[in-house]
Amino acid sequence: MLLPLVLPVLLAGYLLGSIPSGYLAGRWCGGLDIRQEGSGSTGATNVLRVVGKGPALAVFLVDVLKGTAAVLLAKTVLEPLGVPLDPRGWTIDSGVVAAGLAALAGHTWPVWLGWRGGKAVATALGMLLGLAWPVGLACFGVFLTALTLSRIVSLSSVLGAVALPLLMLGWFQGQGTGVRWPYLVLALLTSVLVIWRHRSNLGRLLAGTEPRLGRKADGS
Numbered sequence: 001m002l003l004p005l006v007l008p009v010l011l012a013g014y015l016l017g018s019i020p021s022g023y024l025a026g027r028w029c030g031g032l033d034i035r036q037e038g039s040g041s042t043g044a045t046n047v048l049r050v051v052g053k054g055p056a057l058a059v060f061l062v063d064v065l066k067g068t069a070a071v072l073l074a075k076t077v078l079e080p081l082g083v084p085l086d087p088r089g090w091t092i093d094s095g096v097v098a099a100g101l102a103a104l105a106g107h108t109w110p111v112w113l114g115w116r117g118g119k120a121v122a123t124a125l126g127m128l129l130g131l132a133w134p135v136g137l138a139c140f141g142v143f144l145t146a147l148t149l150s151r152i153v154s155l156s157s158v159l160g161a162v163a164l165p166l167l168m169l170g171w172f173q174g175q176g177t178g179v180r181w182p183y184l185v186l187a188l189l190t191s192v193l194v195i196w197r198h199r200s201n202l203g204r205l206l207a208g209t210e211p212r213l214g215r216k217a218d219g220s
Contacts, residue, residue, distance in 0.1 A: 006095045009077050013070035013099035017106025017123055020113050021062040022047050025055040035116060042110075043118035045153045060122050067103050067126025074099035075130075093182040100127040100186060104193060119197040121157045124190050128164075131183065134174075138167045151212035154201035161194035 022042030026034030030051045034042055037050045044063060048056035074096040107123040109115040121143075128136030142163045146156035168187040172179050195202075204210040 005077065006098065009074045009095065009099050010102045012073055013102035014106040016066045016070045016073075017103030017108075018110035018112060018117070019062065019066055019106075020110055020117070021059045021066075022118060023113055025059050026051055029055040035113070040116075041118055042113065042116075044122055063107065063118065063122035064126035064129070066107060067100065067123040067128075068130040069126075070103035071096060071100045071127055071130030091182065093180055096131065097182040097186045100131060101189060103127055104190065108193070108197065119157070120190075120194055121160070124161075124194060127186075127190070131186070132168070132171055135164070135167050135171050135187075138171075139164055142167075147213070152205070152210055153213055154198050154210060155205060158195055158198050158202065161191045164191045 020042060022034050022044065025047050026032050026037070026042075032050070034040075034046060034050060038046045039049075040046070044056045044060035047059045078092050078095045104120050104123055104127065106117075108117050108120050110117040125136055125140055128139060130136075139160045143156045143160040146159045147153065150156060165184065165187045168184055169179070172184075201210060
């Protein structure tokens with residue numbers, strides 16, 4: 001039974017995801033607690049509004065790499081085994097997907113910051129780039145298109161999340177290999193998580209009070 005090999009991989013995925021890049025950027029570059037400023041989020045958007053473009057770009061890249069690293073680590077450890085991880089059919093795909101989800105959980109609920117982190121968008125992008133890079137790029141394309149048209153980060157993030165399961169299904173069809181169910185489950189869970197984390201933004205969008213990029217914090 002190889003399931004014990006997965007547990008360290010999941011823990012590593014969570015710890016990678018929980019690296020508090022936004023919090024550290026606020027401390028190192030602005031001498032402040034980013035959780036007490038702007039929207040209170042530790043994500044790159046709040047860092048951009050509170051600290052500046054350079055730190056925000058660094059935070060975005062680190063957050064993306066956290067998701068990618070968690071998935072690649074899981075693939076490196078688990079894929080060479082080439083067998084189910086237990087008699088109940090827990091496949092290699094499931095182990096890799098679980099590591100990606102662990103990274104999202106670490107980013108969203110980091111142990112170092114009292115379980116209060118970011119909204120999982122950049123780390124989800126990195127996770128997708130590690131799992132299925134065409135889907136990740138397509139989601140990022142949806143995000144960038146929506147951002148160009150609306151200048152609202154939260155709306156663009158939600159639209160990318162809504163598109164994710166459809167893009168994943170399209171990728172399966174393009175490959176002609178059939179649905180890889182762990183990947184589809186991951187797409188659905190990631191979509192739900194990102195939308196749920198933006199629930200306050202959705203309220204402001206419906207009320208017409210969500211600021212555009214370049215104005216005061218919009219809660220992203």
